[in-house]
Amino acid sequence: MSQRVLTQTFCVVGAIIEKDGKIALVQEGSHTKGDSGKWSHPAGWLDVGENLVVGVKREVEEETGFTFTPTAILGVYSLVRQDLTDPVRGTPHAIKIIFIGEADFSNQQKQFDDVSDLKWFTPEEIYAMDAKTLRDVDIKQMVKDYFNGQKFPLDIIQHTVQTEG
Numbered sequence: 001m002s003q004r005v006l007t008q009t010f011c012v013v014g015a016i017i018e019k020d021g022k023i024a025l026v027q028e029g030s031h032t033k034g035d036s037g038k039w040s041h042p043a044g045w046l047d048v049g050e051n052l053v054v055g056v057k058r059e060v061e062e063e064t065g066f067t068f069t070p071t072a073i074l075g076v077y078s079l080v081r082q083d084l085t086d087p088v089r090g091t092p093h094a095i096k097i098i099f100i101g102e103a104d105f106s107n108q109q110k111q112f113d114d115v116s117d118l119k120w121f122t123p124e125e126i127y128a129m130d131a132k133t134l135r136d137v138d139i140k141q142m143v144k145d146y147f148n149g150q151k152f153p154l155d156i157i158q159h160t161v162q163t164e165g
Contacts, residue, residue: 010092011096013043013044013052014056014059015043015059015100016099017041017064017103021122023143024042024066024118025040026041026118027117027118027119029115042059043063052157052159053154056099057070060103063118064103065109066109067109068104069104070154072099072100072101072153075145075150080093081094083131096138123144123147
């Protein structure tokens with residue numbers, strides 16, 4: 001894994017996963033400075049050189065144990081976490097590309113240690129959360145966008161690896 005640098009913007013890939021009208025959120029483990037115990041959608045940093053679709057599949061599986069097949073992009077969100085400037089010695093500014101898709105709930109694998117729990121929440125429960133409970137408050141907008149039917153086709157993604165100068 002590459003070193004994480006919080007003095008410039010970085011890319012996060014994540015997913016909104018719905019089952020029976022509820023959204024899956026994962027609880028952050030003790031590794032997360034300033035966010036331990038808070039709830040978040042499954043998401044994480046895109047690795048350098050990684051295709052967005054491959055990255056979101058990896059992140060969802062690591063954090064939920066579900067195999068995830070993206071079907072659309074929910075949206076692109078820009079989140080500046082000024083509340084973390086001191087604890088992390090920088091101001092995290094994530095550009096979050098959030099996917100929707102199909103998750104296989106029948107064959108859940110073990111979650112990685114950086115997640116302590118996974119629970120299903122109604123939209124109303126998520127809307128009632130504040131920054132003390134919800135890791136990133138932009139998740140509320142994502143949930144609203146999801147239930148409003150917002151989505152963009154995956155073919156807007158163009159992944160190119162340049163090997164010659």
